[in-house]
Amino acid sequence: MSVLVVGASAAGLSTVEALRRNGCQEPITVIGAEWHLPYDRPPLSKQFLCGDWDEDRTRLRPDTMLSALGAEFVLGDSAVGLDVDRRTVHTASGRELQGDAVVIATGLRARVLPGQGGLDGVHVLRTLDDAAALRKELLEASRVVVVGDGVLGAEIAATARKMGLAVTMAGPQAAPLQSQFGPVVAGLLAELHASAGVHLKLGKAVTGLTDDNGRVNGVRLETGEVLPADVVVVALGAAPATEWLVDSGLRLDNGVVCDTRCRAAAGIYAAGDVARWQHEDSLLRLENRTNATEQAACVAANIIGDEQPYRPVPYFWTDQFATKIQVHGLPSAAADVTVAEGNLDERRFVVHYRRDGRVVGVLGWNMPKQTRLHREHLVPA
Amino acid sequence: MKIIVDQDKCVASGQCVTAAVDVFDQRDEDGIVVLLNDNPPEDLAADVHQAAAVCPALAIVVED
Numbered sequence: 531m532s533v534l535v536v537g538a539s540a541a542g543l544s545t546v547e548a549l550r551r552n553g554c555q556e557p558i559t560v561i562g563a564e565w566h567l568p569y570d571r572p573p574l575s576k577q578f579l580c581g582d583w584d585e586d587r588t589r590l591r592p593d594t595m596l597s598a599l600g601a602e603f604v605l606g607d608s609a610v611g612l613d614v615d616r617r618t619v620h621t622a623s624g625r626e627l628q629g630d631a632v633v634i635a636t637g638l639r640a641r642v643l644p645g646q647g648g649l650d651g652v653h654v655l656r657t658l659d660d661a662a663a664l665r666k667e668l669l670e671a672s673r674v675v676v677v678g679d680g681v682l683g684a685e686i687a688a689t690a691r692k693m694g695l696a697v698t699m700a701g702p703q704a705a706p707l708q709s710q711f712g713p714v715v716a717g718l719l720a721e722l723h724a725s726a727g728v729h730l731k732l733g734k735a736v737t738g739l740t741d742d743n744g745r746v747n748g749v750r751l752e753t754g755e756v757l758p759a760d761v762v763v764v765a766l767g768a769a770p771a772t773e774w775l776v777d778s779g780l781r782l783d784n785g786v787v788c789d790t791r792c793r794a795a796a797g798i799y800a801a802g803d804v805a806r807w808q809h810e811d812s813l814l815r816l817e818n819r820t821n822a823t824e825q826a827a828c829v830a831a832n833i834i835g836d837e838q839p840y841r842p843v844p845y846f847w848t849d850q851f852a853t854k855i856q857v858h859g860l861p862s863a864a865a866d867v868t869v870a871e872g873n874l875d876e877r878r879f880v881v882h883y884r885r886d887g888r889v890v891g892v893l894g895w896n897m898p899k900q901t902r903l904h905r906e907h908l909v910p911a
Numbered sequence: 912m913k914i915i916v917d918q919d920k921c922v923a924s925g926q927c928v929t930a931a932v933d934v935f936d937q938r939d940e941d942g943i944v945v946l947l948n949d950n951p952p953e954d955l956a957a958d959v960h961q962a963a964a965v966c967p968a969l970a971i972v973v974e975d
Contacts, residue, residue, distance in 0.1 A: 544964070547964065548964070551960065551964065570968075570969065572922070572967070572968075590969060591969070819967045820924070820926065820965070820967045823964065823965055823967065824965065827964070827965075845924065845926070847922055847923070847924055847967075849922070854922075854923055854941070854942065856923065856924065856925075856942070896941075897942070898923035898924070898925060898937060898941065898942020898943075899923070899925060899937035899938065899939055899942045900939075901925075901942075902924075902925035902928065902929070902937070902942075905929075
């Protein structure tokens with residue numbers, strides 16, 4: 531049962547590791563679009579961007595562990611097509627690679643603003659090369675505008691502020707992460723950023739960029755106001771990287787649609803950010819680091835012959851300034867928020883998110899251990 | 912079996928504790944990993960390898 535893994539990031543590598551851990555000794559091939567050996571993304575917006583970590587520290591595994599896996603890594607070549615019946619992947623360089631099982635782990639592609647492409651000084655942050663390019667420019671710049679009020683935008687704003695830049699965060703929400711965390715916690719995040727000197731220009735849509743001879747110099751809001759910038763980071767979320775699957779016949783709908791076992795078709799699986807699987811009575815797709823590993827483990831088990839449904843307790847964390855936020859389950863702005871431990875004024879607390887009386891999410895602010903202990907309150911949907 | 916944890920890489924997720932509660936704990940104040948036993952008995956090997964595999968910060972290394 532040879533396995534072909536498309537994607538050499540966390541989900542792809544975790545699939546290989548889980549296969550080997552489970553005793554699979556068959557040939558495994560991994561295709562990666564980038565030239566880099568597998569690296570980790572969460573540090574890119576934090577430790578790597580500010581310079582605390584070098585590139586080597588972002589590696590997912592050292593050479594010794596990678597070679598011990600006995601897998602072939604085909605790097606710097608991207609998948610451009612999939613023949614589902616023959617489980618064959620075509621690559622940009624003309625390779626044709628086949629596996630008894632194929633795992634789709636191509637992740638996400640950053641969204642961009644219309645007109646962003648031709649301008650210097652405008653960045654997204656998805657890859658290591660993106661992060662290195664952004665870091666280089668931040669070191670020279672004095673004013674950065676972050677377009678985006680989600681997790682990534684907030685982390686980049688915090689890091690740039692720590693690097694000493696004047697930072698403005700722009701986005702349509704009233705407070706950072708409000709649609710995920712609701713007004714109470716998002717309000718505290720807004721306070722955290724404001725007290726650290728981040729200028730918040732929230733609640734107004736960004737309509738475009740201004741430039742001087744092809745070099746960005748500002749971000750225009752719907753009100754007509756222009757926020758001056760030496761560098762602009764666009765963090766408007768990301769879309770599943772499925773364009774190479776358009777002609778495959780697989781069902782694509784905000785990701786690769788899979789059954790409860792993360793199977794998109796016979797012998798074809800998906801794991802990580804790109805996978806949208808049948809979870810309870812709806813389709814779910816998660817964009818977080820932990821999901822990449824856990825879903826990969828489930829896919830590996832199912833390739834070997836288990837029939838495991840994938841039923842995770844979603845988890846992610848975000849570190850902004852000195853604040854550590856841990857999130858278990860699926861909080862939402864529509865849920866009722868109650869303090870379960872600690873208190874909001876001391877900025878050390880655990881809150882429960884309840885819908886119809888059930889705890890659907892647990893969020894901790896500077897209380898990681900205590901937050902984990904509240905996981906048991908999460909009731910499966 | 913020898914376990915090495917990197918407290919500087921740790922992101923305080925606590926996934927290791929969920930996987931192997933007899934081997935890992937978290938500091939009360941900031942959630943950073945605490946190694947309770949750096950050479951646990953073999954019957955915990957599967958749990959320890961699971962902990963290393965699920966650590967989202969790759970902060971746990973197990974040497975057999």
